[in-house]
Amino acid sequence: MLKVGVFGAGHLGKIHIQQWQHVPDTQLIGFYDPNDAQAEAAIAQFQIPRFMDMASLIEAADAIDIVSPTTSHHDIAKKCLLSGKHLFIEKPLAHTLDEGMELVQLVKEANVKCQVGHVERYNPAFLAVGEQLLQPMFIEAHRLAQFNPRGTDVSVILDLMIHDIDIVLSLVKSPVKRISASGVAVLSETSDIANARIEFDNGCVANLTSSRISLKNMRKMRLFQRDAYIGIDFLEKKTEIIRIKEDEAPPSMMDVPLTIGNGEKKVISVDMPEVAPLNAIRTELAEFAAAILNDRPVRVSVYHGYQAMDVAHQVLKKMSLHNELHNV
Numbered sequence: 001m002l003k004v005g006v007f008g009a010g011h012l013g014k015i016h017i018q019q020w021q022h023v024p025d026t027q028l029i030g031f032y033d034p035n036d037a038q039a040e041a042a043i044a045q046f047q048i049p050r051f052m053d054m055a056s057l058i059e060a061a062d063a064i065d066i067v068s069p070t071t072s073h074h075d076i077a078k079k080c081l082l083s084g085k086h087l088f089i090e091k092p093l094a095h096t097l098d099e100g101m102e103l104v105q106l107v108k109e110a111n112v113k114c115q116v117g118h119v120e121r122y123n124p125a126f127l128a129v130g131e132q133l134l135q136p137m138f139i140e141a142h143r144l145a146q147f148n149p150r151g152t153d154v155s156v157i158l159d160l161m162i163h164d165i166d167i168v169l170s171l172v173k174s175p176v177k178r179i180s181a182s183g184v185a186v187l188s189e190t191s192d193i194a195n196a197r198i199e200f201d202n203g204c205v206a207n208l209t210s211s212r213i214s215l216k217n218m219r220k221m222r223l224f225q226r227d228a229y230i231g232i233d234f235l236e237k238k239t240e241i242i243r244i245k246e247d248e249a250p251p252s253m254m255d256v257p258l259t260i261g262n263g264e265k266k267v268i269s270v271d272m273p274e275v276a277p278l279n280a281i282r283t284e285l286a287e288f289a290a291a292i293l294n295d296r297p298v299r300v301s302v303y304h305g306y307q308a309m310d311v312a313h314q315v316l317k318k319m320s321l322h323n324e325l326h327n328v
Contacts, residue, residue: 001025001026001027002025002026002027002062002063002289002292002293003026003027003029003060003061003062003063004020004023004026004027004028004029004061004062004063004064004065004289005028005029005030005031005032005051005057005058005060005061005063005064005065006020006028006030006031006032006064006065006067007031007032007033007054007057007064007065007066007067007068007072007076008031008032008033008066008067008068008069008090009031009033009035009038009039009041009042010033010035010038010067010068010069012067012090013031013033013038013042013067013068014041014042014045014046015281016065016067016090016281016285017031017042017046017048018046019279019281019282019285020065020285021046022282023282023285023286023289024286024289025289025290025293026289028048029049029057029060029061030048030049030050030051030057030060031048031049031050031051031057032050032051032052032053032054032057033050033068054076054079055079058079058080058083058085059083061085062085062086062292063085063086063087063088063113063288063289063292064076064080064085064086064087064088065088065090065285066080066087066088066089066090067090067117070092070094070095070154070158071095073089073090073092073093073094073095073099073103074094074095074096074099074100074102074103077089077094077103077106078102078103078106081103081106081107081109081110081112081114082106082110084110084112085112086112086113086114086288086292087107087112087113087114087115087302088114088115088116088117088285088288089103089114089115089116089117089302089305090116090117091116091117091118091119091162091163091166091305091308092158092162092305092308092309092312093116093302093305093306093308093309094309097306097309097310097313100305100306100309100310101306103302103306104302104303104306107302113288113291113292113298114298114301114302115284115287115288115291115298115299115300115301115302116300116301116302116304116305116308117284117300118162118163118166118167118300118304118305118308119163119280119281119284120163120164120166120167120219120234120280121166121167121170121284121299121300122278122280122281122283122284122287122299123234123237123280124237124275124276124277124278124280125232125233125234125236125237125238125239125275126167126232126234126239127275127276128239128273128274128275128276129230129232129239129241129273134171134223134225134230135225135226136171136172136204136223136224136225136230137203137204137205137224137225137226138204138205138206138207138223138224139168139171139172139204139205139206139207139221139222139223139224140206140207140221140222140224141164141167141168141206141207141208141209141220141221141222142209142210142218142219142220142221143160143161143163143164143208143209143210143211143218143219144209144210144211144212144214144216144217144218144219145160145211145212145214145217146212146213146214146215146216146217147187147192147212147213148212154190155183155190155191155194155316155319156183156190156191156192156193156194156210156211156212157183157191157194157196157210157312157315157316157319158312158316159210159212160210160211160212161194161196161208161210161312161315162308162309162312163219164206164208164210164221165198165208165308165311165312165315166300166304166305166307166308167221168198168206168208169304169307169308169311170304171223172200172202172204172206173202174200174201174202174204175200175201176198176199176200176201176311176314177199177200177201178198178199179196179197179198179199179311179314179315179318180196180197180318181194181195181196181197181315181316181318181319182194182195182319183195183319186213187213191319192211192212192213193210193211193212193213194209194210194211194315194319195207195208195209195210196208196315196318196319198311198315217235218235219233219234219235220232220233220234220235221234227243227244228241228242228243229241229242229243230242237275237277238272238275239272239273239275240270240271240272241270241271241272241273242268242269242270242271243268243269243271244267244268244269284299284300287299
C-alpha cells in the first residue's frame with residue numbers, strides 16, 4: 001500500500017485529495033496547507049488528517065503530491081527529494097528555469113519516480129489518437145477560457161498555453177529552431193491573450209493561441225500531416241481523423257468519393273475514434289502510483305516538465321521583446 005501525502009488544499013488541491021481516495025493500492029494519509037480556512041474546508045469535506053508541519057508529512061509518506069502555488073514547488077520538492085520520496089508535481093514544474101533544472105538533477109540523484117501534472121496528456125480525446133502514426137508538419141491550437149481571477153498571478157503562457165506546449169513537444173520529436181510571440185495584458189498585470197509560433201528543425205510549425213478573457217471556453221488542436229488531418233477537442237472530448245486513401249481500399253460508411261485534377265479517384269476517409277470516458281486527473285494519479293509500485297517509467301517525466309517550462313519561458317521572453325519593440 002502506497003502512502004500518499006498532499007501539499008496544498010486549494011481549488012486544485014481539493015480535487016487531487018478527492019481523486020486520491022479512489023486510486024487503488026494507495027492510502028491518502030493526510031495533507032499540509034498553512035491556510036487555516038482552506039485546511040478546515042478540506043477536513044470537513046474529506047475527513048482526512050491535517051499535518052501541521054511539512055517535515056512530518058514528508059516523513060510519514062512514501063509519495064508526495066505537490067498542488068501548492070507554483071512559487072512553492074521548488075522548496076517543497078527539494079525537501080521531499082532529499083528525503084528520497086517519490087513526487088507528483090502539478091504543472092508548471094517550478095517558478096524559474098534554474099529551480100526546474102535543479103529539480104531535474106535532484107530527481108536523478110534521488111533515483112525516485114517524479115511525474116509532472118500535465119493533465120491534458122490524459123485527456124481521453126488525446127488518448128484516442130494514441131495508436132495513430134502522428135508526424136504533424138503544422139499544428140494549430142486554441143485554448144480560450146472565460147476570465148477567472150484565480151491564476152492571474154502568472155502570464156497566460158504559464159497558466160494555459162503550457163498545456164499545448166507540452167502536447168506539441170510530446171508529438172514533434174525534433175529540436176525547437178525558432179520562436180516568435182506576442183501578447184497583451186487586458187484585465188491583469190500579466191498577459192491575458194497571447195500567440196506563439198514555434199518552428200522545429202524538422203520543418204514542423206506550431207501556432208498556439210491562448211486567452212483567458214474569452215466569452216466562451218475552447219480547447220482545440222488541429223494536426224496536419226502529409227496523409228491526414230487530426231482534430232482534437234479537449235473540452236468536448238471528441239476526435240476526428242480525416243485521411244485520403246486509394247479508391248480500391250475497403251470502403252466504410254463515412255467514406256466520401258473524390259476525383260482529383262488528373263481524373264484519379266481517391267476517397268476521403270473520416271474516422272471518429274471511440275473516446276473512452278475517464279477522469280483524467282484520477283488516471284494520471286493512478287498511473288503515477290502504478291509506476292512506483294511496479295517500477296515503470298512515468299508518462300510525463302520531470303525532464304518533460306522542464307522542457308515545457310523552457311519553451312514557455314522562451315515564449316515569454318520573445319513576447320516581452322515584441323512588446324518593447326512595439327511599445328505595447
